[in-house]
Amino acid sequence: METIEKEEGKLEVILKAAQKKFAEFGLAKTTMNDIAAEIGMGKASLYYYFSCKESLYEAVISKEQDHFLQEIQKTIKPTASAISIMKVYAKKRMRLFEYCLNLAKLNGDGVSNCLPFVKKLFEEFGKQEVELISSILEHGMNIGEFAPIHPKVEAEFVCSVMLGLRQAAKYRMKESLMTKEDYKNLNANMDKAVDMFICSILV
Amino acid sequence: METIEKEEGKLEVILKAAQKKFAEFGLAKTTMNDIAAEIGMGKASLYYYFSCKESLYEAVISKEQDHFLQEIQKTIKPTASAISIMKVYAKKRMRLFEYCLNLAKLNGDGVSNCLPFVKKLFEEFGKQEVELISSILEHGMNIGEFAPIHPKVEAEFVCSVMLGLRQAAKYRMKESLMTKEDYKNLNANMDKAVDMFICSILV
DNA sequence: ACATAGACTAATTTTCTATTTTGGTCGAAT
DNA sequence: ATTCGACCAAAATAGAAAATTAGTCTATGT
Numbered sequence: 001m002e003t004i005e006k007e008e009g010k011l012e013v014i015l016k017a018a019q020k021k022f023a024e025f026g027l028a029k030t031t032m033n034d035i036a037a038e039i040g041m042g043k044a045s046l047y048y049y050f051s052c053k054e055s056l057y058e059a060v061i062s063k064e065q066d067h068f069l070q071e072i073q074k075t076i077k078p079t080a081s082a083i084s085i086m087k088v089y090a091k092k093r094m095r096l097f098e099y100c101l102n103l104a105k106l107n108g109d110g111v112s113n114c115l116p117f118v119k120k121l122f123e124e125f126g127k128q129e130v131e132l133i134s135s136i137l138e139h140g141m142n143i144g145e146f147a148p149i150h151p152k153v154e155a156e157f158v159c160s161v162m163l164g165l166r167q168a169a170k171y172r173m174k175e176s177l178m179t180k181e182d183y184k185n186l187n188a189n190m191d192k193a194v195d196m197f198i199c200s201i202l203v
Numbered sequence: 204m205e206t207i208e209k210e211e212g213k214l215e216v217i218l219k220a221a222q223k224k225f226a227e228f229g230l231a232k233t234t235m236n237d238i239a240a241e242i243g244m245g246k247a248s249l250y251y252y253f254s255c256k257e258s259l260y261e262a263v264i265s266k267e268q269d270h271f272l273q274e275i276q277k278t279i280k281p282t283a284s285a286i287s288i289m290k291v292y293a294k295k296r297m298r299l300f301e302y303c304l305n306l307a308k309l310n311g312d313g314v315s316n317c318l319p320f321v322k323k324l325f326e327e328f329g330k331q332e333v334e335l336i337s338s339i340l341e342h343g344m345n346i347g348e349f350a351p352i353h354p355k356v357e358a359e360f361v362c363s364v365m366l367g368l369r370q371a372a373k374y375r376m377k378e379s380l381m382t383k384e385d386y387k388n389l390n391a392n393m394d395k396a397v398d399m400f401i402c403s404i405l406v
Numbered sequence: 407a408c409a410t411a412g413a414c415t416a417a418t419t420t421t422c423t424a425t426t427t428t429g430g431t432c433g434a435a436t
Numbered sequence: 437a438t439t440c441g442a443c444c445a446a447a448a449t450a451g452a453a454a455a456t457t458a459g460t461c462t463a464t465g466t
Contacts (some may be wrong), residue, residue: 010438031428042440044431053429111374126375160392163374164367171314171366172329189363196403213409234457245411247460256458 011049013039019060023101027057027118054117057102061121064100069128071096082140083198089136090194093162094187107163108170126163130155137201146201158197165189214252216242222263226304230260230321257320260305264324267303272331274299285343286401292339293397296365297390310366311373329366333358340404349404361400368392 017038021030032053036043050056075088097104106122133155140146169178169186178186220241224233235256239246253259278291300307309325336358343349372381372389381389 032430033428043429044441045439047430048438051430157392157395160368160371160375161364161396164369164371165363166367167370167374168363168367171370172363189360192360193364196399199403200399235459236457246458247412248410250459251409254459 014041014046014049014056015059015063018056019063019102022057022060023105026105027053027115032056054115058117058121060102061106061125064103065125065128068096068100068103069132072132076136076139078139082136082143082145083202085136085139086133086194086198087191089133090162090190091187094183094190107166126159130159133158140201144203147203149201154197154201158194161193161197162190165193217244217249217252217259218262218266221259222266222305225260225263226308229308230256230318235259257318261320261324263305264309264328267306268328268331271299271303271306272335275335279339279342281342285339285346285348286405288339288342289336289397289401290394292336293365293393294390297386297393310369329362333362336361343404347406350406352404357400357404361397364396364400365393368396 014035018030018035021034021038024030025034032046033043035056036046046056050059072089072092075092076085097107103125106118106125111119111122130152134151137146137149137151137154141148141151165186169182169189173179173182217238221233221238224237224241227233228237235249236246238259239249249259253262275292275295278295279288300310306328309321309328314322314325333355337354340349340352340354340357344351344354368389372385372392376382376385
């Protein structure tokens with residue numbers, strides 16, 4: 001029995017095409033045809049794998065979310081100091097958003113004018129990130145780096161600041177698209193904010 | 204020669220009506236008729252005082268801006284510690300936005316999908332606030348409370364965080380309107396962020 | 407001159423309708 | 437198990453018709 005991997009599963013191929021098209025046009029402006037055409041398939045065939053457009057979009061977001069959280073998890077070594085983990089977190093978070101474009105869009109566009117199920121996806125991701133940061137903070141408390149705090153409360157605060165800085169960057173930018181310069185500035189602000197936060201909870 | 208003040212100037216009356224209506228409906232959805240009707244005037248008469256709708260809106264924003272900056276200036280006593288000034292600033296800023304509704308809207312709504320002249324108004328206000336905070340930080344440096352920093356850079360960072368937190372709050376809120384609870388949370392986050400910031404630049 | 411407003415216009419917005427596109431289904435083919 | 441052409445109903449789009457609205461001009465009273 002040979003497990004040949006020359007071909008990735010069809011599902012994977014579809015997801016990649018969908019990821020690409022959704023990132024390019026957004027959920028509303030991407031048609032099922034766009035996605036099918038991208039991989040030379042018939043539109044109807046997509047419905048063999050996904051019950052509807054929304055579920056395909058959900059799968060794409062889920063994929064990016066998993067990738068995001070998995071990559072972040074890698075940076076968390078129980079041996080490392082919580083301080084350095086938090087610092088690495090901020091940096092890696094920014095870099096990951098460049099790959100997880102749909103996730104980034106979810107964080108960048110307003111969530112008020114979007115479908116309820118998209119809002120749910122965003123909130124779910126937010127919750128998971130709060131959870132993750134909570135665990136880092138707890139780790140820091142356990143090894144005596146951080147003062148006794150409410151991990152969840154503080155994690156929510158940090159997430160608000162990070163989300164906010166991204167929004168503020170979009171708000172302030174000159175063109176309708178963020179330039180390299182904008183990203184550089186955003187990165188700097190993120191690092192600064194996280195440093196400040198860490199400083200504020202040191203023992 | 205007697206200076207009777209029983210009647211406020213017509214210009215003032217118009218500005219108040221415009222402020223009210225713009226705050227209620229926004230720039231686009233407020234008609235010159237709405238404003239004129241509010242004070243029992245003919246629409247055409249407004250054009251005796253203001254050349255166009257935009258200039259009337261500008262005047263309203265200017266008025267709120269002046270009020271905002273003037274009120275803030277009051278809190279800055281050269282004798283007070285820069286630390287306390289910054290803390291008061293954060294609190295007063297939030298309270299003032301509840302009165303300067305059009306200014307708050309400018310800060311709350313996205314600025315990307317609006318007229319260029321509105322974007323300019325926002326940027327101008329932003330600049331003035333950066334200037335103001337800069338002066339507070341410099342004051343703090345002069346009296347030896349704050350470490351040697353670049354006041355403008357730090358001021359811009361604080362403004363980004365404050366703008367961002369407001370945006371994040373809008374992002375996270377359940378309803379399309381902010382509840383008392385949302386405001387309470389936003390207030391807490393603002394205070395916390397400013398405290399953190401102050402802490403980060405102490406000598 | 408100072409203020410005000412009715413009547414008017416050009417431009418913009420809104421509304422309504424005809425047309426196309428798109429999400430989704432089904433049965434046939436492979 | 438997988439793919440797709442043909443089809444449908446719903447949604448988006450486009451374009452013309454109708455209604456609002458910003459702004460002007462002139463007349464009128466003060």
